[in-house]
Amino acid sequence: MLVIGTLFLYATLLGVAGDRWLARATWVVRSPRAALYVWHTCALTFLATVACVLVLTAHDVWEHAVVRVFHADKPQVHALYSGSWHMDGIANAATVLLLAAAVTMTxxxxxxxxxxxxxxxxxxxxxxxxxxxxxxxxxxxxxxxxxxxxxxxxxxxxxxxxxxxxxxxxxxxxxxxxxxxxxxxxxxxxxxxxxxxxxxxxxxxxxxxxxxxxxxxxxxxxxxxxxxxxxxxxxxxxxxxxxxxxxxxxxxxxxxxxxxxxxxxxxxxxxxxxxxxxxxSTAGRVRPALAAGAVAALLVVPATVSLAPAVTIADTAHCPPRCHGVPQE
Structure with missing residues (x-):
């Protein structure tokens, strides 16, 4: 739930606050090409983040992928990404919404x-x-x-x-x-x-x-x-x-x-x-370099937030019982 909430907040900041800030920013007039990179990155990262939220909420495909790619224990994957809040109705709705969004964009x-x-x-x-x-x-x-x-x-x-x-x-x-x-x-x-x-x-x-x-x-x-x-x-x-x-x-x-x-x-x-x-601009290549750094940072966040929990439980599929918090007799 924490991962999904974090991603949802990030998408809101990009799509709403970021949009308003860029529309009012004065530096874009001095560096329109750098501003175009930032605008497109914000838009594409917003879409990617929303897609991550829907995929994680749908949970089934994502959890199976994490189990396979990270060789992780399925109960631990489910606990990290779904927890006690998960309901089949919400997961199904997220799946339908994800497919509808993909079709609409296409x-x-x-x-x-x-x-x-x-x-x-x-x-x-x-x-x-x-x-x-x-x-x-x-x-x-x-x-x-x-x-x-x-x-x-x-x-x-x-x-x-x-x-x-x-x-x-x-x-x-x-x-x-x-x-x-x-x-x-x-x-x-x-x-x-x-x-x-x-x-x-x-x-x-x-x-x-x-x-x-x-x-x-x-x-x-x-x-x-x-x-x-x-x-x-x-x-x-x-x-x-x-x-x-x-x-x-x-x-x-x-x-x-x-x-x-x-x-x-x-x-x-x-x-x-x-x-x-x-x-x-007297900044020379500084402003484009800063824009490139901002672009890289924006793109990395959704992937990092989505995969960080999976990394912590990598290679736990065949771990002894004590790895899962189960006491040995």
Whole structure:
């Protein structure tokens, strides 16, 4: 009971308190890539911890596995993980809930991926039919003959991915601003930001109703744009990218392709302020290293808590009676 209670508390801290803390933290603005690692780790660790709670509550499969893997005495395993509180009704309910959760996550993931691919395929078809290749250094960029300024990318394989600019964007921006905009979209493709967004959407749809990880999807969309901004700013400067973003946002009728990573997506006003006022973190590699340490610690906790009792009774299956606390005559 202690193990299950500890894991339940840990899941609550991650899914509720951790979610709220990360959503309000100011350091994520300075290190969006490190923040993305921490967000995804919190989400995946939350799911793993909830799964551990359900598996331990269901108890039968877990106890048999511990007996086999650790060569442990079954009565001792049962006493450590179930004890006197265990009831068959609770165990059966946990088993059903675990299976239902697995099916729900699978259905949501398949549905979200299919919708995403359908949208990407539609925009890719339109782009290939109507767009032309750009001139000079933009020869790998597709240009749509549309007066409305827009810039977005279509995720896919190396051959099927596209970066798209409209004629309106080319007319509005300077050559330097266009290059910065293209670099921003290249960052989305290079770092597979669309996959991170899909993952966050699926998890939030599955557990957000409970109050856990309710900020996850929105924050991932926010942070991938900041991460792409940072990547582009390395080559073209923060102010060049900020001015390009400002120009794109201030033109009436600006629109991007629905469901695709776009230059003006996810709170452009905050991004412009950040590009103008924020400076690269002076922590160098310290912050990413701290984030990596936090990631490792978060992942280790559920496994450690779940397996620690089993380790204490390893190799007790054929132990003499005194090992089980039974006095010898």
């Amino acid at each position: 259905v949501l993931a398949v549905r979200r991926v299919r919708i995403s691919r359908r949208e990407q395929g539609k925009h890719r078809l339109i782009t290939d039919a109507l767009a032309s290749y750009g001139p000079g250094h933009l020869r790998r960029v597709r240009i749509l003959e549309d007066p409305v300024p827009a810039a977005f990318c279509i995720p896919g394989s190396r051959r099927s991915a596209r970066i798209v600019l409209t004629r309106g964007a080319l007319s509005l921006l300077t050559a330097e601003q266009v290059s910065a905009t293209v670099a921003h979209e290249q960052a989305h493709l290079r770092f597979r930001h669309h996959r991170l967004i899909v993952l966050a959407d699926v998890v939030t749809a599955a557990v957000g109703w409970s109050g856990a990880l309710r900020n996850y999807a929105r924050q991932v969309r926010r942070l991938v744009e900041m991460a792409a901004d940072d990547h582009a700013a390395v080559g073209y400067g923060h102010r060049t990218l900020a001015s390009a973003l400002l120009e794109m946002c201030t033109v009436p009728g600006n629109a991007d392709a629905d469901g695709l990573p776009a230059m003006t997506g996810a709170d452009p006003a905050e991004r412009i302020r950040r590009l103008i006022t924020e400076r690269p």
